[in-house]
Amino acid sequence: MTRAAARLSEPYDHAVIICQDLDAAVDNWKRLGFTLTPRGYHTLGSQNHCIMLARDYLELLHVTAPTPSRQYYWDAQQRGGGCAATSCKSRDAFATAARLREAGIERSEPIEFSRPVRLDDGSEHAATFRVTAVDGAPGARYFVCEHRTPELLWRPEWMAHANGxxxxxxxxxxxxxxxxxxxxxxxxxxxxxxxxxxxxxxxxxxxxxxxxxxxxxxxxxxxxxxxxxxxxxxxxxxxxxxxxxxxxxxxxxxxxxxxxxxxxxxxxxxxxxxxxxxxxxxxxx
CATH class of the missing domain: 3.10.180.10 (2,3-Dihydroxybiphenyl 1,2-Dioxygenase, domain 1)
Structure with missing residues (x-):
């Protein structure tokens, strides 16, 4: 099998790092040499900053109140935070959910949510996502993320970091x-x-x-x-x-x-x- 044939259709996407104090986390990760995206406010009731890399990213996440979709992260936040989940990209969250079901993996139904993104030119756009999660994955949550608007995240002004x-x-x-x-x-x-x-x-x-x-x-x-x-x-x-x-x-x-x-x-x-x-x-x- 060639390397091209062996590559995944749904590659690695991002890691979720839970932060009890998001303002303090911003200062901390900037000191570490990262460029952070502006604060995002999810329609699901959480806030984040992202560290965008060439093909994947780190998400600094804070949950403002427990809700059904954010309960897992709320619980992780109450325990002190840390890296609570990881995900792969999906070109079609519904198709991936069906594949997981056929593989015998218990997962959530795909949900869609968004957050506004303000660009350097002052314009604001809605970044939208579809995710399906496996809360019972070994060790920590696993999920797949379908980026509906990747052009709003992977932007040159956010992908250059002082730590390289x-x-x-x-x-x-x-x-x-x-x-x-x-x-x-x-x-x-x-x-x-x-x-x-x-x-x-x-x-x-x-x-x-x-x-x-x-x-x-x-x-x-x-x-x-x-x-x-x-x-x-x-x-x-x-x-x-x-x-x-x-x-x-x-x-x-x-x-x-x-x-x-x-x-x-x-x-x-x-x-x-x-x-x-x-x-x-x-x-x-």
Missing amino acids: ATAIAAMYLVVPAEQVEAAGQTYARMTEGEMSPLRNGAVRVAIDDAELVVTSAAALAAQTGTAEIVREEPGYAAIRLRTADLAVARAHWRTAGVEARDLGPRDTLIPAHAANGVAMLFTQA
């Missing part, structure tokens, strides 16, 4: 050791990604040019390359980003007074307590 971030390379999901393989198989079915074994009993699910690493708490250090990332309960422990110039990123962090720990010539760690509850690994592209 260009793409999400990997997500690290912790589950109980005895559930790692089954969880990997579930994610492979949901994403249509290819699962392969890693050392220490972990597995990798290739999702287009990114990967989901499912691991136990005990094997987390072996997968991330550092014992400084620790997570005992199920959920996302770390996100690895590619950067176009790690040396420039390191210089920015020194100037901004950011706590950053170099793990070698090509990797730097931003600890979880400095990034709203999820460790950030930067790798030279």
Whole structure:
């Protein structure tokens, strides 16, 4: 099979990072060297800022009040935040929902929502989305997102970052050791990604040019390359980003007074307590 034939039709989309205080999070992630989109106000009752990368993004999300569609995120927010969900793109949320059902995956019906986006020229437009979610996915919520107006998000003025971030390379999901393989198989079915074994009993699910690493708490250090990332309960422990110039990123962090720990010539760690509850690994592209 050629690489082109093996690529997913629904590639990786974004990670959701829950923030108890969105104003403080904005200041924090700007210090980390990210450009943030203007604040968005969802029709579902949540607010966000996005960090747009070349093909995917990070979403800083805050829930103002619990509602049926936001209850999962509200509960995560009450527990302190962190990375609570991940998603893949969908060209048709209804078709993907049907595929998940046929694969035996219990999921929500697709819902449509929007938020206004103000562009640099002062004009305002509605960014619209359709999502279908799997709340019972191993470790954390998984969902698919159909972007109805991608041109309102992936804009040059929001895609250049002082830390050189260009793409999400990997997500690290912790589950109980005895559930790692089954969880990997579930994610492979949901994403249509290819699962392969890693050392220490972990597995990798290739999702287009990114990967989901499912691991136990005990094997987390072996997968991330550092014992400084620790997570005992199920959920996302770390996100690895590619950067176009790690040396420039390191210089920015020194100037901004950011706590950053170099793990070698090509990797730097931003600890979880400095990034709203999820460790950030930067790798030279």
